[in-house]
Amino acid sequence: MQKEMQALCARTAFYRRERRSVPLAREFARKALADWDLEHLADDVLLCVSELATNALLHGVPPGRGYRLWLSLEEDGMVRVEVHDSGDGEPRVPVPYDEVEGETGRGLLLVSALADAWGVGERVPGKAVWCAFRGYRDSCGRPRRSRRG
Numbered sequence: 001m002q003k004e005m006q007a008l009c010a011r012t013a014f015y016r017r018e019r020r021s022v023p024l025a026r027e028f029a030r031k032a033l034a035d036w037d038l039e040h041l042a043d044d045v046l047l048c049v050s051e052l053a054t055n056a057l058l059h060g061v062p063p064g065r066g067y068r069l070w071l072s073l074e075e076d077g078m079v080r081v082e083v084h085d086s087g088d089g090e091p092r093v094p095v096p097y098d099e100v101e102g103e104t105g106r107g108l109l110l111v112s113a114l115a116d117a118w119g120v121g122e123r124v125p126g127k128a129v130w131c132a133f134r135g136y137r138d139s140c141g142r143p144r145r146s147r148r149g
Contacts, residue, residue: 009036010072015053017061025053025069029081032071038135041079044114048131051107052083060087060126070128078116079135086126 011032015021029049033042049069056067070082091108111118115131122128 008073008075010070012068012070014066014068016066017057017063019057021057021066022050022053025049028069029071033079036073036079036135038073038079041133041135045079045081045133048111048114049081049083051111052081052129052131055091055107055129056083056085056087059089059091060085062087073135074132077135079133080130081132082121082128082130084123084126084128086123088126090127091120091129 009032011028013025013028015025026046026049029046030042033039033045053067053069061067065086067086068082068084070080070084072080074080108118111131114133116134118129118131120127120129
């Protein structure tokens with residue numbers, strides 16, 4: 001049986017299909033990490049937010065639609081990033097860097113390298129592409145207590 005995770009803190013925002021949504025999504029994530037006292041994760045999380053949001057715009061958001069960014073801090077200290085879109089595209093499993101041709105196609109390779117875990121969940125319509133990072137916190141803004149005496 002799979003253990004269900006409970007989010008201690010969660011934030012969500014909807015973005016229309018437009019270029020300026022990617023920097024807006026990044027800023028939204030930066031603010032959540034700051035509020036949760038997890039700025040030390042910002043570089044990796046924000047790069048992954050950029051990649052997932054860009055992929056949603058390029059491959060998963062039909063004209064007239066948008067995507068949803070969902071961030072949560074789980075009870076086990078994991079920070080989870082999800083980008084929900086309504087497109088029918090399926091993210092490809094990353095291939096080794098030297099097999100990627102051209103200037104595109106490295107987004108999920110970066111996500112898989114930076115995140116502690118990532119995957120794709122079903123959604124009707126569309127999908128949710130997610131990644132997770134060890135946050136090393138018990139809850140919103142409180143450092144995890146040391147297990148030493």
